[in-house]
Amino acid sequence: MNKPQKSTPAASSKAAPKPSNTAAAGAIPNDDGFLELHYSMLRVRRVEERLLQVFSEGKIPGFIHVSIGQEAVATGVCSCLTPADTIFTTHRGHGHTLAKGMELKPFMAEIYGRANGACHGNSGSMHVASSEAGVGGANGIVGAGLPISLGSAFASAFKGEDSVTAVFFGDGASNQGTFHESMNLAALWNLPLIFVCENNGWAQFTSQKSYMKIDSIARRAEGYGMPGVTVDGDDVLQVREGMRAAVARARAGNGPTLLECKTYRWFGHYAGDPQKYRPANDLEQTRKVDCIANFEKFLIGSGLADRGQLDAVDAGLRAEIDEAIAHAEAAPAAPRGQFLNDVYA
Amino acid sequence: MKETRYIKAINEALHEEMARDETVFIIGEDVGAPGGAFGGTRGLLQAFGERRVRDTPISESAIVGLALGAAMKGLRPVVEIMFADFLPVCMDQIVNQIAKTRFMFGGQFTAPLVIRAPGGAGLNAGPQHSQSLEAWFAHIPGLKVVMPATPADAKGLLKSAIRDDDPVLFLEHKALYATSGAIPEEEYLVPIGKADVRRTGRDVTIVTASRMVYQTLEAAETLAGQGTDAEVIDLRSLTPLDKDAIFKSVEKTSRLVIAHEAVKSFGIGAEIAAMISEEMIDVLDAPIARVGAPFSPVPFSQEGDYLPNASDIVRAVEKVMTY
Ligand SMILES: Cc1ncc(C[n+]2csc(CCOP(=O)(O)OP(=O)(O)O)c2C)c(N)n1
Ligand SMILES: [Mg+2]
Numbered sequence: 001m002n003k004p005q006k007s008t009p010a011a012s013s014k015a016a017p018k019p020s021n022t023a024a025a026g027a028i029p030n031d032d033g034f035l036e037l038h039y040s041m042l043r044v045r046r047v048e049e050r051l052l053q054v055f056s057e058g059k060i061p062g063f064i065h066v067s068i069g070q071e072a073v074a075t076g077v078c079s080c081l082t083p084a085d086t087i088f089t090t091h092r093g094h095g096h097t098l099a100k101g102m103e104l105k106p107f108m109a110e111i112y113g114r115a116n117g118a119c120h121g122n123s124g125s126m127h128v129a130s131s132e133a134g135v136g137g138a139n140g141i142v143g144a145g146l147p148i149s150l151g152s153a154f155a156s157a158f159k160g161e162d163s164v165t166a167v168f169f170g171d172g173a174s175n176q177g178t179f180h181e182s183m184n185l186a187a188l189w190n191l192p193l194i195f196v197c198e199n200n201g202w203a204q205f206t207s208q209k210s211y212m213k214i215d216s217i218a219r220r221a222e223g224y225g226m227p228g229v230t231v232d233g234d235d236v237l238q239v240r241e242g243m244r245a246a247v248a249r250a251r252a253g254n255g256p257t258l259l260e261c262k263t264y265r266w267f268g269h270y271a272g273d274p275q276k277y278r279p280a281n282d283l284e285q286t287r288k289v290d291c292i293a294n295f296e297k298f299l300i301g302s303g304l305a306d307r308g309q310l311d312a313v314d315a316g317l318r319a320e321i322d323e324a325i326a327h328a329e330a331a332p333a334a335p336r337g338q339f340l341n342d343v344y345a
Numbered sequence: 346m347k348e349t350r351y352i353k354a355i356n357e358a359l360h361e362e363m364a365r366d367e368t369v370f371i372i373g374e375d376v377g378a379p380g381g382a383f384g385g386t387r388g389l390l391q392a393f394g395e396r397r398v399r400d401t402p403i404s405e406s407a408i409v410g411l412a413l414g415a416a417m418k419g420l421r422p423v424v425e426i427m428f429a430d431f432l433p434v435c436m437d438q439i440v441n442q443i444a445k446t447r448f449m450f451g452g453q454f455t456a457p458l459v460i461r462a463p464g465g466a467g468l469n470a471g472p473q474h475s476q477s478l479e480a481w482f483a484h485i486p487g488l489k490v491v492m493p494a495t496p497a498d499a500k501g502l503l504k505s506a507i508r509d510d511d512p513v514l515f516l517e518h519k520a521l522y523a524t525s526g527a528i529p530e531e532e533y534l535v536p537i538g539k540a541d542v543r544r545t546g547r548d549v550t551i552v553t554a555s556r557m558v559y560q561t562l563e564a565a566e567t568l569a570g571q572g573t574d575a576e577v578i579d580l581r582s583l584t585p586l587d588k589d590a591i592f593k594s595v596e597k598t599s600r601l602v603i604a605h606e607a608v609k610s611f612g613i614g615a616e617i618a619a620m621i622s623e624e625m626i627d628v629l630d631a632p633i634a635r636v637g638a639p640f641s642p643v644p645f646s647q648e649g650d651y652l653p654n655a656s657d658i659v660r661a662v663e664k665v666m667t668y
Contacts, residue, residue: 086418119451131453136417141441147410148442154411155418158370158396165414178437181404185411188402342448343486344585345455345510 034304037079037236039313041071041292044095046317047104050325051094051111051125055271059329061113064125067095069234069266072291073198074099076239076261077166080247084163086134086152088145091126092198093138096168102130108324114331121334122342136165142203143169143176146195150182153193153256164192164250166243172203174217183224183258190255194246195221197258198233200265205277221258233261234291264289346527354496354528355385355461355517358503359423361532363393366421369507370397372408373425382427383463383522405435409460413443416458421507428474429464429516432482443512444487456512459503464492465556465606466652467520472642477555477607482514483583483616489537490583492516494558497528498581501535509537518556540587542594546576549600549662552591552617554580557604557653564604564658573666583613588620595621599630602661606653609637631668634661 048066055064067074074095078087081100089096097107102118110117111125118130129137136152139145149167156163173179174197186193197217201208208215221228227249231242239261246257264286268275275283299305349357363369371386371393377400380387390398401408405426412422426432432439439460446456466475482490489511493499499517506513543558544565553561558579565575576594580587595601601621603614614635621633636653644651 088414117451118453119449122451123449127449129450129453131450136414136454137446137450139442141437144410144437144442147407147438148414148417150407151411151414151416151420151422152418153414155415155420158415158420159418178406178410181402181407182410184402185404185407339448342452344489345447 033079034299037075037240038292038295038299038305038310039317040075040079040099041236041295042314043317044071044074044098045292046314046321047098048094050321052267052271054325060111060125062124064111064271065092065269066267066271067092069286069289069291070198070200070263071095072236072239072295073196073233073261073263076236077168077194077196077243077259079240080243081134081164081166083132083134084161086136086163086165088136088149088152088165088167089138090142090145090168090170090173091138091140092170093128093168094125097128097130097133097135097138100130100135101133102128102135103133104320104324105327106130108328109331112328112331113333114328115334115338116331120338120342122339143173143178145169146173146176146178146182149193150185150191153186153191154189156192157189162192162251164194164247166194166196168196168198170203171197171199171201171208171217172206172211174220175212180224183221183226183256186256187225190253192250192253193256194243194250195256195258196243197260199260199262202265202269204269216260218258218260226256226258228258228260230260230262233263234289234294236291236295347530348525349496349500349528350523350525351496351499351517352384352522354500355503356387358500358507359386359389360392362504362507363389363397366507368419369421369423370399370415371423371425372399372401372412374401374403374408374427376400376425381425383519385461385517386425405431406438409435409438410442412458412460413438413446413456416456416512417446417454422458423507424458424460426460426462428470428519429462429478430473430476432460432462432478439482439488439514440485444485446487447511448487455510457510459506459513459515461503461515461517463517463519463522465518465520466643466648467518467556469645469648470519471645475643475648477605477638479516479583480607480612480616483613487512488584489513490516491537491581492518492555492583493581494518494521494555494579496524496526498535498541500528501533502537502581505534505537508534513537516555521556535581538582538585538587540581540590541579542576542590543579544575544577546574546598548574548598549602549665550576550578550591550594550598551602551604551658551662552578552580553604554583554613555606557606560653560655561604561658563655564662567655567659568662573662575662591617591621592625595625596628599628600665601629601633602636602658602665603633604636604653604658604661607637608640609635610640612637631665634665636661
């Protein structure tokens with residue numbers, strides 16, 4: 001692994017140009033961590049690109065949902081969290097899980113359904129979890145992670161710890177009753193919880209416009225008594241800024257925030273989705289916004305990195321992924337009947 | 346031993362376990378100052394404070410989900426759902442989340458929590474407040490399901506449930522709350538997964554649980570008067586099911602009747618009958634009979650007509666004995 005070193009403070013001078021899609025002036029914090037953000041986003045993308053590839057080769061059982069194009073949300077949010085903090089994620093959770101720090105090998109082996117997968121091969125892509133990395137699990141039921149995240153946040157407060165919890169969910173999930181129940185309870189009890197709505201404009205085959213009256217999901221926060229903030233989910237620095245404020249608020253005991261990150265779903269709902277429901281120009285428009293390309297432009301333009309450096313990071317990632325894939329493919333399938341051992345203590 | 350009401354026994358178990366283990370907390374609607382809709386959590390707020398006794402909004406999914414998240418982080422929540430009929434409101438959290446947590450995450454996270462909920466008819470509470478839904482939950486791998494009939498079992502099983510490392514659905518019977526029985530003075534536990542032989546007999550085995558234990562014992566007395574010696578097994582736990590106790594008894598009696606308050610179709614009686622047919626049909630001297638409620642919601646004003654009773658059990662046994 002060639003994880004980048006923290007960039008030196010001198011490298012991130014105030015004169016650094018903003019990434020092209022950063023809206024607010026002065027939104028760039030004069031700090032380190034830019035190269036780590038880049039690394040994290042690129043890692044998610046490269047992993048999911050490989051997943052699409054091996055999936056199409058029939059090597060992965062079941063089905064997978066990728067988050068390509070949405071990496072800035074996963075990275076921006078998780079960059080504000082420590083290993084003691086917990087996230088809960090969704091069916092589209094590879095990015096969140098990796099950005100939170102889950103090791104690649106047990107992740108990959110689980111998706112391959114191997115005995116040495118993080119979940120013993122019981123669960124696959126939709127339920128990857130890592131207690132070590134503070135990933136309380138992906139979830140196959142839309143909106144179901146929200147109530148569970150309440151308990152994680154509750155436990156932090158109960159134990160007097162300053163850890164926080166973040167729960168990812170989609171625009172579609174914001175219409176589940178669990179969203180509303182959870183927002184109300186979290187606000188009422190001032191829970192150290194950040195509701196991260198990853199709004200990619202689509203719920204499976206249906207666009208947001210056709211299933212809700214309002215554009216802004218963040219507005220719903222007001223109805224429950226918590227701040228609701230919308231950020232450009234394709235700008236990792238904006239996501240990080242929004243998340244930083246929300247985390248600071250939560251750690252200080254001031255309660256939850258709803259952070260809506262507007263982004264785009266580059267691929268189908270599931271790998272292999274022909275997307276006949278999607279207007280032709282929608283896909284084209286969508287891919288014009290590339291959070292990683294934009295950020296690379298920013299890094300190079302501001303002198304924080306040069307192309308060669310970024311390419312080296314990419315090469316390192318590809319090697320790491322090759323290794324994890326080889327590890328998963330070489331691993332034995334779960335022994336017959338082993339799943340029975342995980343039902344009860 | 347001391348005479349104690351069923352609801353008081355539950356309350357005692359909660360007091361004792363909260364005093365013993367700092368990680369136990371109570372969560373539910375009206376569980377704080379009001380002490381629960383039926384008094385199960387009385388005095389807990391005064392004894393343990395708001396941090397550990399949490400009144401909630403009417404949000405069953407949030408309540409049960411919160412319990413799961415807290416359990417995943419090492420706490421031991423005890424949830425009160427006001428009526429078992431409200432469990433379907435939070436069914437996803439129970440069936441898809443709680444029951445599968447250990448399994449889905451390969452043991453990285455577990456769900457040591459208890460959900461208490463009163464089921465059953467007898468209070469004329471109508472179609473949405475009287476159901477016996479235990480078979481639904483017994484059908485779900487990953488859950489444990491218990492349904493005590495006596496105050497002693499209610500207390501001992503609840504204490505075991507709170508200490509258990511798996512999620513336990515603790516089904517109380519609301520018509521038993523006011524009944525009383527002897528419980529030990531000293532601390533004790535009743536193990537989950539162990540049935541109790543309430544009456545020994547040679548001629549027929551009657552397997553039952555919860556409130557139907559009393560109807561069954563009454564039937565057994567009547568039958569004794571007619572010269573039939575019935576053995577009565579109170580399951581106490583549905584999952585894990587004490588197969589040994591059932592099998593041992595049926596081996597002895599060669600005749601089996603299963604009696605439960607829930608609708609007969611697709612109930613636990615069907616499961617037990619199928620199990621015996623599959624594994625020991627040869628010992629049977631007669632077909633297995635089931636006693637359960639008719640295939641109808643619980644009628645508010647005609648519970649007496651609807652609920653299976655001692656005479657239904659007597660009739661079923663007579664049929665089995667005269668085969
Ligand atoms: C309760 C439930 N309803 C429906 C589905 C099927 N389903 C899976 S993902 C999805 C769309 C979710 O949309 P959104 O919340 O916006 O998340 P995204 O897929 O865009 O990340 C649907 C309908 C499900 N898994 N669970
Ligand atoms: Mg969506």
